Amino acid sequence: MKKRLLVISILSLTHLGLLLSQVSPDKPFRLVRLDPALDDIVAPDAKLEVLGEHFGLTEGPVWVRDGRKGYLLFSDCAANVIYRWSSGDPLSVFLEKSGYTGKDVRNVGDQTISGRLAILLIGSNGLTLDAQGRLIITAMTDRTVVRLEKDGTRTILADRYDGRRFSGPNDVVMKSDGAIYFTDSVFGMRGGADSPARELPYNGFFLIKDGKVTLLGSDRDHPGDFPNGITLSPDEKVLYVTAGFGKTMRYDVLPDDTVANGSLFIPAGNDGMKTDLKGNLYSTNAVGPGEVWITSKEGKHLGTIQLPQSTQIEPRPRIVPTNVAFGDADGKSLYITACTHLFRIRLKTAGILPGPKL
Numbered sequence: 001m002k003k004r005l006l007v008i009s010i011l012s013l014t015h016l017g018l019l020l021s022q023v024s025p026d027k028p029f030r031l032v033r034l035d036p037a038l039d040d041i042v043a044p045d046a047k048l049e050v051l052g053e054h055f056g057l058t059e060g061p062v063w064v065r066d067g068r069k070g071y072l073l074f075s076d077c078a079a080n081v082i083y084r085w086s087s088g089d090p091l092s093v094f095l096e097k098s099g100y101t102g103k104d105v106r107n108v109g110d111q112t113i114s115g116r117l118a119i120l121l122i123g124s125n126g127l128t129l130d131a132q133g134r135l136i137i138t139a140m141t142d143r144t145v146v147r148l149e150k151d152g153t154r155t156i157l158a159d160r161y162d163g164r165r166f167s168g169p170n171d172v173v174m175k176s177d178g179a180i181y182f183t184d185s186v187f188g189m190r191g192g193a194d195s196p197a198r199e200l201p202y203n204g205f206f207l208i209k210d211g212k213v214t215l216l217g218s219d220r221d222h223p224g225d226f227p228n229g230i231t232l233s234p235d236e237k238v239l240y241v242t243a244g245f246g247k248t249m250r251y252d253v254l255p256d257d258t259v260a261n262g263s264l265f266i267p268a269g270n271d272g273m274k275t276d277l278k279g280n281l282y283s284t285n286a287v288g289p290g291e292v293w294i295t296s297k298e299g300k301h302l303g304t305i306q307l308p309q310s311t312q313i314e315p316r317p318r319i320v321p322t323n324v325a326f327g328d329a330d331g332k333s334l335y336i337t338a339c340t341h342l343f344r345i346r347l348k349t350a351g352i353l354p355g356p357k358l
Helices: 002-023 036-040
Strands: 030-033 048-052 058-064 071-076 081-085 092-096 111-114 117-120 127-129 135-139 144-148 154-158 169-174 180-184 204-209 212-218 227-232 238-243 248-253 259-266 273-275 281-285 291-295 301-306 323-327 333-338 341-346
Touching (some): 058 127, 154 204, 180 227, 227 281, 238 281, 273 323
Antiparallel strands (some): 048 341, 058 071, 111 117, 144 154, 227 238, 248 259
């Protein structure tokens, strides 16, 4: 009887926590419509669902199609795990030691904050799927890009460029021909840019193709414009890469999968992003207010998803979007990782689902 009461109490507290997140914010969820075209993307009365909270720092969501149901995988950079979320099922750990496979965390992983807490970024970050459905992981603190094989083993796809180790692979996207694009940050090292373990003197974005790593661009000549979020247009002719705080660049993808003609696309974005099947870009702004911008392929800001913000709930949450992914059977749900939280909002248009083509 006591055990049953305890379970009921825990469930009640969890339910109460979800309610508090939704009804007691200083600033509630808002959908800001800047152009009538937004109505064809998301309904004006769309609701934002809280799927989970009290995480360390969520990142890198990807939807895995599995029969009629499917499930979401996402990183917790502080917990060093990849979680599995599926509607109607308990949250579970999909992969332990997702970003750091070592045993000593005293001198690895950059430090940041999560609400009131100081945390270490020791887990994986960006996730995607290849054409065979295998998970591609930016193992940030191992400073590698790895592939999780079907038998659970890990294959290192890249760990260095020009003989020097990466600083902390961050985000990743895969082209249908097998080319992998990823960004490298300093977050895999204790002390970040000042770490004595740093070998590459710049933050770059790279191409992995046929076992070769190619540097496509960096902040070497533009300090502060460090690459972070990265994604492709639905026709794979355009590569988007964030550059520092509040800048997203656009590059033409050439036949050999390298890029050219970099230009400023929008004055926003500094973390993960994705595109829908119409070419609209969904970009996260992980500094300041928690926002996801929706921008047309022509570069017009159509609207903004403003996440709820609160200073009234303890432990103090940090509700700041870090990345997004499309999911569910129809690809019309937008999942948003937001540091301590995981959200979902239904859309009227479908997004790109990586992995095997059905």
